[in-house]
Amino acid sequence: KAGVTQTPRYLIKTRGQQVTLSCSPISGHRSVSWYQQTPGQGLQFLFEYFSETQRNKGNFPGRFSGRQFSNSRSEMNVSTLELGDSALYLCASSFGGRTSSYEQYFGPGTRLTVT
């Protein structure tokens, strides 16, 4: 069974640009969550999607947005990039929504560098 896949694996962007990251969950999983990992703040929750609906959102500015498609694949978009957006962006999938107790499985991440 294929794991969570994320594309691209590495990205270099310039301040002010926008970027779109993609995540394909494990087959059968309907929940996709996004996290940002930085050396200073650690892992922080961005948002969660379940059945194409945003179920939960972390404390990030509106420049960070996402969506989920009918096949459960998800994308996140960051507009007007800032240097502080440089991070490892991780996607996680699980069977259920926010009230479930299902295990979360993480992808390899997308390393975004903003110059």
Add this chain to the structure above:
Amino acid sequence: KQEVTQIPAALSVPEGENLVLNCSFTDSAIYNLQWFRQDPGKGLTSLLLIQSSQREQTSGRLNASLDKSSGRSTLYIAASQPGDSATYLCAVRGSQGNLIFGKGTKLSVKP
């Protein structure tokens, strides 16, 4: 607001030692607790998941315990090996549904 703390931040041990990593959380209203391993520059690998109704879970040389009332979990690694060197992260899943992570314990096992 849920906060997760992991102690120690870093740990270096000789190969073969048994070791314990600690995780504490401030709000006992959790659905579950998950331990992860992260190798440098890589994603997270799930090691163990403990549901709120459980007290411990075991997988191979790993054993994790959960004491919800005191807000603590421990990850026990038996007979450590150099391949166990990584950062170990503890995360709790609360009523909002998302995982809240500790900052991790960076483990180095010396041959």
